[in-house]
Amino acid sequence: MVLITPQIETDDNSPYGGVLRVSFPEDSSCDSFDVPLHPSEEMLRTWQSFDVALWGSSIDSYVCEAVPLSSGPSKLPSAILSSYFEKPVHLVFKGRRPRDCAPTAAFPELKATAVYQDGYPFLVLSEESMNVLEDELRNQVGKQGVDERWRTDRLMIERFRPNIVFKGAGPFAEDMWEEIAIESGPVLDAPGILIVSKCTRCLLPNVSPDTGVRDKAVPYKVLMKVRTGVDPANKMKPCVGCNGVPLGEGVIRLGDKVVIRRMVGSAGSDADTNSS
Numbered sequence: 001m002v003l004i005t006p007q008i009e010t011d012d013n014s015p016y017g018g019v020l021r022v023s024f025p026e027d028s029s030c031d032s033f034d035v036p037l038h039p040s041e042e043m044l045r046t047w048q049s050f051d052v053a054l055w056g057s058s059i060d061s062y063v064c065e066a067v068p069l070s071s072g073p074s075k076l077p078s079a080i081l082s083s084y085f086e087k088p089v090h091l092v093f094k095g096r097r098p099r100d101c102a103p104t105a106a107f108p109e110l111k112a113t114a115v116y117q118d119g120y121p122f123l124v125l126s127e128e129s130m131n132v133l134e135d136e137l138r139n140q141v142g143k144q145g146v147d148e149r150w151r152t153d154r155l156m157i158e159r160f161r162p163n164i165v166f167k168g169a170g171p172f173a174e175d176m177w178e179e180i181a182i183e184s185g186p187v188l189d190a191p192g193i194l195i196v197s198k199c200t201r202c203l204l205p206n207v208s209p210d211t212g213v214r215d216k217a218v219p220y221k222v223l224m225k226v227r228t229g230v231d232p233a234n235k236m237k238p239c240v241g242c243n244g245v246p247l248g249e250g251v252i253r254l255g256d257k258v259v260i261r262r263m264v265g266s267a268g269s270d271a272d273t274n275s276s
Contacts, residue, residue: 191248
């Protein structure tokens with residue numbers, strides 16, 4: 001699945017704001033397809049709908065249909081994906097029914113919603129944090145099953161699936177943030193983002209986003225050594241990155257500035273850092 005490439009193509013002149021373009025490896029023989037980025041209510045009424053189960057929640061979903069082609073009828077995205085995975089699957093779009101996020105130790109009364117994310121809408125991670133983890137990985141080569149190739153291979157940040165990546169605040173600075181904002185140019189009143197918890201890690205980052213092959217040790221064994229015990233609520237689990245929930249709506253762009261509005265245990269802060 002990591003070899004599938006999704007790409008958002010926005011279009012202000014489109015009735016659905018653009019498309020989500022899904023492409024496959026060249027040797028898969030699967031055709032790329034586009035689905036509406038923001039399907040209209042009228043469009044959704046024509047799509048098949050049902051509930052899906054995710055982490056104990058029942059979520060209303062619509063089976064996505066491809067953007068109509070001028071050359072004739074197009075194949076359903078679910079059929080293309082089923083062919084790729086060699087088993088029946090559906091590509092679905094989240095309906096309007098809210099899916100609540102779980103409260104955290106820092107925010108026991110948290111009121112927030114997510115779509116299909118594991119738990120929370122945002123995952124915040126710094127480039128400096130990744131540099132430290134990569135340095136520690138080099139130190140572990142030859143130990144605990146860490147292969148020699150990791151003396152030179154990069155530990156790619158994509159393994160950790162963040163959607164807000166920044167630099168300029170130092171390694172693991174995100175661990176100490178309680179509220180940030182992403183400000184773009186003259187926009188200085190961007191809605192805040194609460195940093196609600198550290199992100200506990202499983203074995204999924206061991207899977208290479210380039211090859212789909214799972215490493216027997218990296219990065220999980222390294223994380224267990226250097227990132228276990230950093231979260232009092234999950235002392236036995238390694239953590240990398242932090243979960244966030246937005247306090248309003250906005251647009252995040254490459255190169256925007258991250259503003260630290262409140263540190264853990266403090267009344268407030270207005271420190272700046274660069275995002276990437």
